[in-house]
Amino acid sequence: MESESNTKTMRCKTCYEEYDPCEAGTCNMCYEMASEAKEQLLQEFKELERAYEQLDDKVAFLRLWSPVDQAHRGSPDPVFPDVVLVAPDDGLPPVPVPAHKAVLVNRSPVFKAMLEHEMEESRSGTIKISGVSYDVLRAFVNYLYTAEAWLDKQMACDLLVFAEKYQVNHLKGFCEKFLVSKLNWDNSLWTYAFAHQHGAKLLLDAAFTFITHNIHNLTKTKEYKELVEKDARLVVEIYEAFLSKRLNTTVFKYTSKEP
Amino acid sequence: MESESNTKTMRCKTCYEEYDPCEAGTCNMCYEMASEAKEQLLQEFKELERAYEQLDDKVAFLRLWSPVDQAHRGSPDPVFPDVVLVAPDDGLPPVPVPAHKAVLVNRSPVFKAMLEHEMEESRSGTIKISGVSYDVLRAFVNYLYTAEAWLDKQMACDLLVFAEKYQVNHLKGFCEKFLVSKLNWDNSLWTYAFAHQHGAKLLLDAAFTFITHNIHNLTKTKEYKELVEKDARLVVEIYEAFLSKRLNTTVFKYTSKEP
Numbered sequence: 001m002e003s004e005s006n007t008k009t010m011r012c013k014t015c016y017e018e019y020d021p022c023e024a025g026t027c028n029m030c031y032e033m034a035s036e037a038k039e040q041l042l043q044e045f046k047e048l049e050r051a052y053e054q055l056d057d058k059v060a061f062l063r064l065w066s067p068v069d070q071a072h073r074g075s076p077d078p079v080f081p082d083v084v085l086v087a088p089d090d091g092l093p094p095v096p097v098p099a100h101k102a103v104l105v106n107r108s109p110v111f112k113a114m115l116e117h118e119m120e121e122s123r124s125g126t127i128k129i130s131g132v133s134y135d136v137l138r139a140f141v142n143y144l145y146t147a148e149a150w151l152d153k154q155m156a157c158d159l160l161v162f163a164e165k166y167q168v169n170h171l172k173g174f175c176e177k178f179l180v181s182k183l184n185w186d187n188s189l190w191t192y193a194f195a196h197q198h199g200a201k202l203l204l205d206a207a208f209t210f211i212t213h214n215i216h217n218l219t220k221t222k223e224y225k226e227l228v229e230k231d232a233r234l235v236v237e238i239y240e241a242f243l244s245k246r247l248n249t250t251v252f253k254y255t256s257k258e259p
Numbered sequence: 260m261e262s263e264s265n266t267k268t269m270r271c272k273t274c275y276e277e278y279d280p281c282e283a284g285t286c287n288m289c290y291e292m293a294s295e296a297k298e299q300l301l302q303e304f305k306e307l308e309r310a311y312e313q314l315d316d317k318v319a320f321l322r323l324w325s326p327v328d329q330a331h332r333g334s335p336d337p338v339f340p341d342v343v344l345v346a347p348d349d350g351l352p353p354v355p356v357p358a359h360k361a362v363l364v365n366r367s368p369v370f371k372a373m374l375e376h377e378m379e380e381s382r383s384g385t386i387k388i389s390g391v392s393y394d395v396l397r398a399f400v401n402y403l404y405t406a407e408a409w410l411d412k413q414m415a416c417d418l419l420v421f422a423e424k425y426q427v428n429h430l431k432g433f434c435e436k437f438l439v440s441k442l443n444w445d446n447s448l449w450t451y452a453f454a455h456q457h458g459a460k461l462l463l464d465a466a467f468t469f470i471t472h473n474i475h476n477l478t479k480t481k482e483y484k485e486l487v488e489k490d491a492r493l494v495v496e497i498y499e500a501f502l503s504k505r506l507n508t509t510v511f512k513y514t515s516k517e518p
Contacts, residue, residue, distance in 0.1 A: 012286035014293070019286035027271035031284025034273065034293060041300055048307050055314045058406050061429040062321035064365050080341060080360040080374075100361050101339040106323050115339075147317050170320040 059147070066145040067098040068138050083115075087129045087137040095134055096126075097141050107144045108166040132162055143171050151178045157194065164198050172200065180206045185214055189223045193234055212242050318406070325404040326357040327397050342374075346388045346396040354393055355385075356400050366403045367425040391421055402430050410437045416453065423457050431459065439465045444473055448482045452493055471501050 009018040013031050026034065067079045081098035088094050101122075104111035114121050121127045129137055136158045143149045147170065149159060160175035162168075176195075180203055183191060188210035195204035211218065218224050228235050268277040272290050285293065326338045340357035347353050360381075363370035373380050380386045388396055395417045402408045406429065408418060419434035421427075435454075439462055442450060447469035454463035470477065477483050487494050 010280060010283050010286075012289050013283075014285045014289035017286065019288075021269060021280060023287045024269050024272075024283055025285040025287040025290025026273045027269075027276065027278040028282045028284040029278075030271050030273035034297070038293070038297060038300075041297075041304065045300065045304050045307070048304070048311060052307060052311050052314065055311065055318060057429060057432075059314060059317050059321060061366070062318060062323075062406050064321075064361065067361075079364065082339060082341065100359065102323065102326075102359050102361075105338065107320070147321050170316065173316075 063147065064103065064145040066142045067100070068142050068145075083121075083125050083127060085127045085129055085137060085141060087132050087134050089134055097134075097137050099141050099144070103144055107170075108168050110166045132158065136162060140166075140168075140171070143174075144168070147174075149174065151175065153179070153182055156182075160200060161198060164200075173202070176200050176203045179203050183207060183210055185210055186223075189218070189221065189227055192238065193227060193231065196234060196237075208238070208241060211238060212245070215242060322406065323362065323404040325401045326359070327401050327404075342380075342384050342386060344386045344388055344396060344400060346391050346393050348393055356393075356396050358400050358403070362403055366429075367427050369425045391417060395421060399425075399427075399430070402433075403427070406433075408433065410434065412438070412441055415441075419459060420457060423459075432461065435459050435462045438462050442466060442469055444469055445482075448477075448480065448486055451497065452486060452490065455493060455496075467497070467500060470497060471504070474501060 010021060010024065011018050012025075013028065025031075065079060067081050079098075079100075081100055083099050083101050083104065084096035085099055086094045086096050101111075101115050104127075105115050106112075111127075114127070116122070132140070136155065139149050139155060139159060140162050143159070149155070149171070151159070156175040156178045160172055160179070163171035163175065179191060179195075179200075183206055188207045191203060192207035192211060194200075195207055224235070269280055269283065270277050271284075272287065284290075324338060326340050338357075338359075340359055342358050342360050342363065343355035344358055345353045345355050360370075360374050363386075364374055365371075370386075373386070375381070391399070395414065398408050398414060398418060399421050402418070408414070408430070410418070415434040415437045419431055419438070422430035422434065438450060438454075438459075442465055447466045451463060451466035451470060453459075454466055483494070
């Protein structure tokens with residue numbers, strides 16, 4: 001036994017230093033249990049790290065070279081595309097984005113329906129995409145192959161809209177997470193309206209939290225006045241959600257206090 | 260301060276129970292540090308869990324439907340294959356395995372060279388595969404799309420050989436890990452020879468460890484005698500590696516003891 005009960009000082013089982021009884025921490029049983037628990041947690045952490053590395057290797061294996069990048073590296077036709085996507089740019093002749101039907105069909109139920117049912121796009125091998133720029137289309141196709149995209153706020157919004165239209169949920173979630181990371185009080189109302197319009201639940205909830213944290217200043221902002229003009233029902237929805245949440249919290253607090 | 264220095268019993272800061280001084284664990288400073296460290300480790304663990312989940316979603320997104328499974332689900336031509344692989348089976352008419360050039364080129368440098376350089380296979384759209392059964396070819400193609408395979412020992416060996424030939428390192432590693440998990444003293448010598456033949460470093464090292472743990476019984480086994488007959492140089496290599504490792508360990512021990 002390392003603790004010395006007959007002297008004034010005692011010896012710590014962790015640092016082996018002597019200490020005064022008034023500086024005591026845990027009893028021996030808790031010390032032993034904590035040591036075991038720490039060891040187990042460390043073990044689990046290491047196992048998770050190994051599993052993470054293996055999963056990371058799997059991502060690298062499953063990732064495909066994007067035919068977009070391939071074309072930009074100067075290779076003429078190295079990945080055997082069997083379809084092109086075209087986004088008509090204002091005034092400029094459109095630049096086709098090469099792709100593979102198999103990849104489009106795998107990633108998007110909309111492309112699946114379009115290509116598997118002998119529609120015009122399947123026969124011609126050309127899919128016309130409206131309402132997006134060439135850059136956004138390129139980033140979109142790139143993501144379908146690599147699950148990666150370089151984002152700024154504009155690109156994240158454009159890709160989110162595109163991903164919603166073609167039901168590429170993974171890309172939609174990717175853009176949502178990016179926009180959540182860029183949320184602040186100034187853009188929260190605009191973001192709420194945007195998320196609402198495109199059914200982006202994660203982003204909507206995060207924007208709502210920002211708004212409600214500072215709700216007493218809401219009416220003072222220019223964005224608020226503009227939104228009331230443009231879409232008063234949405235503003236009503238925010239107030240309703242705020243009050244409903246508050247009521248629930250109050251009821252919960254009240255209920256919690258009961259014996 | 261919860262410890263009571265003027266009484267015989269003390270109070271633990273973890274379980275709040277009283278204990279006798281001779282049952283003391285840590286000093287307060289170590290208790291505080293351990294609590295902080297545990298909190299931090301838990302935090303890191305949760306972050307890693309979140310990152311793991313996100314990576315798992317990415318794997319699910321990047322995984323492609325295997326054209327093999329697709330064909331077996333009764334869909335006639337739903338994934339637009341542009342190449343077939345054929346493994347001539349003894350006597351039976353070969354069953355072609357549909358695939359996509361883009362996927363083969365992405366996953367295997369051998370297929371890349373074959374298909375990108377206007378060789379016979381690229382022109383005809385048929386790749387003849389020798390030395391494997393239809394089942395192995397099917398599992399191989401399936402893995403290129405999904406990074407998954409159902410393995411038993413025979414399938415793991417066959418796929419490892421196939422993966423080595425076509426330089427699909429991820430599949431090779433997958434098979435190696437499976438075979439490592441099936442290692443025991445009885446199959447360690449056979450596995451060592453197999454791993455040596457196919458340059459499977461991970462498996463070779465694991466088999467070597469098994470052999471050296473029981474090296475004094477090595478000469479008594481039937482497998483040993485067979486291997487001496489078949490490939491005596493390999494047996495010499497095992498002895499050399501064993502002695503070299505032992506020498507290194509001894510030198511290290513000796514060096515470590517020096518002042």
